[in-house]
Amino acid sequence: MKFKTILFCIILILFSLEDISAQENFPNTPPEESPMLMQPEMTEIWEPQVKVISAAKTLGNPPSDAIILFDGKSLDAWVSQRDTMKLAQWKIINNDYFEVVPGSGSIQTKMKFGDCQLHIEFSAPDSVKFSGQGRGNSGVFFQNRYELQVLDSYNNRTYSNGQAGSIYKDHAPLVNAMRSPLEWNSYDVIYTAPRFKKNGKLESPAKITVLHNGVLIQNNVSINGLTRYIGLHDYPSAHGDDVILLQDHGAKVQFRNIWIRKI
Structure with a gap:
């Protein structure tokens, strides 16, 4: 023992x-230490505070921080593309909407934009006279370069990347949500401008999300470059913010309720 x-x-x-x-x-x-236990407040962000705005009570109407590009009464936010010293030559009707005056030329905003949220409503002529690209043809150009197609695609066959809601000659829409010529259509767009490196080379392409009459038709797609009628799209040169342009393509397309938010 x-x-x-x-x-x-x-x-x-x-x-x-x-x-x-x-x-x-x-x-x-x-001495060995026990790992610190996470607390709820460790993942809470308090500053900066989120800016307060007033959302529209009616869907499609502008929120309080929107820039009004057309309210039915004045085209003062727009100028002629042919001569930017002149106001837009398109015609306001019934203090409600304006229509393209074919042959007068495209119009563009006085202000320049990059990343943005855009709301725009449009309608083809009530009387159907043509087909394909000849019916209600116009376009919304972001940064004066990248086209979201406007066309009467209601019972109107054309090439898919040229119909309403397409990124022209680039991306066809996911679906065709076009209403009849007697009705108004809306585009709600989230647009992200391209980024360029210091040497002018492309760093990241433009991206776009589009809802047509509330239906998702472009889902954060990459725009492959400058819109071209003939040839492949590309980014030939670096650029910054630029105008929103509405195209005169020889058809009496109608527009109303246009507003934009810088993001």
Whole structure:
């Protein structure tokens, strides 16, 4: 019995000596710490506060921070593309909408935009006279370069990347949500401008999301470059913010309720 007790004491002494030796060799080794437990407030962001705006009570109407490009009464936000010193030559009707005056030329905003949210409503002529690209043809150009096609695509077959809601000659819409010529259509667009490197080379392409009459038809697609009628799209040169342009394509397309938000 005494032998077992003596042996146990010797083992305790050896372990104690080993612990002392370890502390002498690594005197600054801190004791093991339990990992810090996450608290709810560690992932809360309080600043900066989110800006308060007033959303429209009626869907499609502008929120409080929107820039009004057309309210039914004035085209003062627009100028002629042919001569930017002249106001837009298109015709306002019934203090409600305006229509293209074929041959007068396209119109463009006085202000320049990059990333933006745009709402615009349009309608083809009530009387159907032509087919294909000849029916209600116009276009919304972002940064004066990248076209979202406007066309009467109601019972009107044409090439898919040239119908209403297409990124012209680039991306066909996911679906055709066009209403009849007797009804108004709306586009709600989220547009992200392209980014360029310091040397002028493309860093990231423009992107666009489009809802046509509330239906998603372009889902954050990459725009492949400058809209061209003939040839492949590309980004030939770097650029910054630029105008929103509405195209005169020889048809009496009608527009109303246009507003935009810089984002």
